[in-house]
Amino acid sequence: MRAKPLPFELRPLAAHDGDALLRALKQVPHDNPTFFQGLQSGMGLYDYLEWIAVRKSGTRLRAHEVPTTLLFAFFGSELIGRYSLRHRLTPALEAYAGHVGYAVLPAYRRMGVASAMLRHAADRATRELGIAELIVTCDEDNLASQAVIESCGGRFIGTYTGPWSARTKKRYRLSD
Numbered sequence: 755m756r757a758k759p760l761p762f763e764l765r766p767l768a769a770h771d772g773d774a775l776l777r778a779l780k781q782v783p784h785d786n787p788t789f790f791q792g793l794q795s796g797m798g799l800y801d802y803l804e805w806i807a808v809r810k811s812g813t814r815l816r817a818h819e820v821p822t823t824l825l826f827a828f829f830g831s832e833l834i835g836r837y838s839l840r841h842r843l844t845p846a847l848e849a850y851a852g853h854v855g856y857a858v859l860p861a862y863r864r865m866g867v868a869s870a871m872l873r874h875a876a877d878r879a880t881r882e883l884g885i886a887e888l889i890v891t892c893d894e895d896n897l898a899s900q901a902v903i904e905s906c907g908g909r910f911i912g913t914y915t916g917p918w919s920a921r922t923k924k925r926y927r928l929s930d
């Protein structure tokens with residue numbers, strides 16, 4: 755029988771989350787440096803909140819960037835995961851990156867957090883952005899991410915190997 759999913763809340767990062775951010779930072783594995791997308795050394799919480807707001811608004815984007823919403827998963831006072839939802843795709847993003855990225859801290863994996871985040875992203879994309887069908891991708895050897903996408907009903911549409919990505923990507927379509 756599948757374990758009961760962890761009850762967690764998905765919400766934007768807020769000004770009162772400084773301690774949770776610091777605790778989570780200590781748990782981010784070295785092989786997942788983009789867990790806190792956009793957070794650079796020397797940045798304070800308010801700088802990071804500003805970066806997140808600017809990225810969502812779509813102002814000051816560089817050529818390859820698109821407006822993106824970042825939401826964080828909290829279990830009680832602990833920050834345990836995050837997802838990013840791109841509001842639109844460039845041809846390159848469509849090919850290798852897709853609409854959604856997600857990550858969960860190791861201590862909270864295999865409890866349904868990523869699947870719930872991906873379902874939330876699909877629902878939000880439909881309701882707020884009018885995107886009825888998401889493109890979701892993962893490295894071809896990322897079995898965990900592949901299982902997440904398939905558990906949410908993702909339909910495999912092929913692989914991408916090419917100049918935009920050093921790794922071969924599996925590509926899926928996902929409807930709300």
Ligand SMILES: CC(C)(COP(=O)(O)OP(=O)(O)OC[C@H]1O[C@@H](n2cnc3c(N)ncnc32)[C@H](O)[C@@H]1OP(=O)(O)O)[C@@H](O)C(=O)NCCC(=O)NCCS
Pocket residue numbers: 756786855856857858859862863864865866867868869870891892893896897898899901902905
């Ligand atoms: C991939 C990742 C987000 C999965 O998060 P998670 O919260 O553990 O995933 P879930 O608990 O929702 O698992 C969903 C399904 O995947 C399966 N799964 C999870 N981890 C797995 C693993 N390591 N190997 C095989 N299957 C796995 C679960 O059993 C579950 O299957 P089920 O629905 O049939 O029960 C997490 O491992 C992670 O953060 N990895 C590093 C970052 C990353 O790879 N992000 C994805 C980039 S595309």
